[in-house]
Amino acid sequence: MLNFKKIRLMTKLAVYEKKDGKEDIYLSKYYKADYVRLQVLKSIITATIGYGLIIALIVFYRMEYLIKNAVTLDYKLLGTYVLGFYIMTITVFGLGALILYSMKYDASRKKLSRYFRLLKRLEKVYNESSHDS
Amino acid sequence: MLQLLELRERIKNFYQRYDAYLLPVVKFIFAFIAFQAINKEIGYDERLKSLPIILGISLLSAFTPSAVMVLLAAVISVLHVYFISPILSVMIIVILMILYLLFARYTPKYGYVLLAVPILFLLKIPYIIPILLGLISTPVAMIPTSCGVIIYFLFQIIKSAITMQVNISIEDIIQLYTHVIDSLTGNRQMIMTVVIFSLTIMVTYFIRKMSFDYAFEISILAGGLTGILGFLISYLILNQSKQILSMILGTIVSIALVYIIHFFKLTLDYSGVEYAQFEDDVYYYYVKAVPKVTVTVPQVNVKHINVKSTERREFSDPDVDEAEDYGYDE
Numbered sequence: 001m002l003n004f005k006k007i008r009l010m011t012k013l014a015v016y017e018k019k020d021g022k023e024d025i026y027l028s029k030y031y032k033a034d035y036v037r038l039q040v041l042k043s044i045i046t047a048t049i050g051y052g053l054i055i056a057l058i059v060f061y062r063m064e065y066l067i068k069n070a071v072t073l074d075y076k077l078l079g080t081y082v083l084g085f086y087i088m089t090i091t092v093f094g095l096g097a098l099i100l101y102s103m104k105y106d107a108s109r110k111k112l113s114r115y116f117r118l119l120k121r122l123e124k125v126y127n128e129s130s131h132d133s
Numbered sequence: 134m135l136q137l138l139e140l141r142e143r144i145k146n147f148y149q150r151y152d153a154y155l156l157p158v159v160k161f162i163f164a165f166i167a168f169q170a171i172n173k174e175i176g177y178d179e180r181l182k183s184l185p186i187i188l189g190i191s192l193l194s195a196f197t198p199s200a201v202m203v204l205l206a207a208v209i210s211v212l213h214v215y216f217i218s219p220i221l222s223v224m225i226i227v228i229l230m231i232l233y234l235l236f237a238r239y240t241p242k243y244g245y246v247l248l249a250v251p252i253l254f255l256l257k258i259p260y261i262i263p264i265l266l267g268l269i270s271t272p273v274a275m276i277p278t279s280c281g282v283i284i285y286f287l288f289q290i291i292k293s294a295i296t297m298q299v300n301i302s303i304e305d306i307i308q309l310y311t312h313v314i315d316s317l318t319g320n321r322q323m324i325m326t327v328v329i330f331s332l333t334i335m336v337t338y339f340i341r342k343m344s345f346d347y348a349f350e351i352s353i354l355a356g357g358l359t360g361i362l363g364f365l366i367s368y369l370i371l372n373q374s375k376q377i378l379s380m381i382l383g384t385i386v387s388i389a390l391v392y393i394i395h396f397f398k399l400t401l402d403y404s405g406v407e408y409a410q411f412e413d414d415v416y417y418y419y420v421k422a423v424p425k426v427t428v429t430v431p432q433v434n435v436k437h438i439n440v441k442s443t444e445r446r447e448f449s450d451p452d453v454d455e456a457e458d459y460g461y462d463e
Contacts, residue, residue, distance in 0.1 A: 006413070011420045014409035043239075050234035053227055061314050063307060093235075100239065 003129055009122045016115055024108040024115070036101050043097035044090050051089050055082060141397060149423070153408075161195035164202050167248060170255045171210055175292060178216035181209060199245045206248050210288065217295050220306050224313060228287055232280045243270070243277035250281025251288065257379060259285075261387035263330040264356040267337025268349065268395060275331040282330060286323040290316045322371055329363035349395060357388040 017025065027035060059066065066073070148155060168191060172182045180186070190209070194202035207229060215222035237247060246262065253259040262281070266274035294313050317323075337356035341348055364380045407422040 014411045046234040
């Protein structure tokens, strides 16, 4: 026989799993520290690539000047500048990612708690129905 | 107003019923408009302009996530430019990559904004985006909006750069490159547009968050006014007073459009019928979950009937049989 209480619970769970739940459940596989660390690492890597591209654009833009003064250039100063800006960039992006993804993780945890509550209730219904039969 | 509410109710019912088919159709229309606009603006490669190809990619983007549409649009734009000048297309790819890696990747939900801003710029109503985003999202939307603005101006610059390219010696390439970078970084109009759009999003968002009556409607107006004032100042500084009229008209149209969207937002926000599949030990379930309709709008309809009947009662002659008056013919 159909157990409508169970069907209702399962429908709610299935709809959640199909829509918002997909990401939340994926996130729940990580510990918070692991997840945030991974995302910070990813941000730093993409920021590094982006920074590299910007530097490449600037170098190409200043090509003529660079070639003309290739001998007299103060490479030490230049390197310090590039490195300094690089450290600034990855600090900003790393910290930003740290804050952003911790908030995201906490928010998804909150949504998940409702999902787990429903799951627990479903388990209860299951146990009851198996006792009956 | 009442007829509009009824219309909204009807649209809501329609949307609920045909949700599954309606969404691809809407996406198809958007994609078609977007690709047509790209072809009209920078359509250098005739092969990509043929109708079957446009229809094909529009169909493809109708049934895939919105990120695919954005990616396809980017690929097609780059291919068009590549047809004329490979160097410029490489530059576009590099700049788009920088925008993505540093900014756009943090707001994956707003990917479509990157495409929508340039397209709406071409349709002369980009002002709709900041107001709408201030209304339905958070100030985070400033990031994709700014990226969209930069992309639009980038392609404007590319368009002007393509005309000046003559032959392909090294000096020419460097000159071309310097021209593009110069006009991108020195583009005061672009920077001002970014600032004004960000301001508009903030103003709309914070007024919408305030708790007084009609906060939503007032925030739309305030956002529009912020845009008008900002662009007025920027055009006067940049001596481009010719554009003021089209800007004001565009903003008014945008405000009207945002208001219409806001009016139907309840409808569009509404999650339609859900289809869920699951199983237990005994059965497979194929469930169709229909959300219960909200009560507020039917209440308004009830009021409408009362008002009508009391008015009639007041003016009807007591000697006449009232049964005729009560609309049995309806």
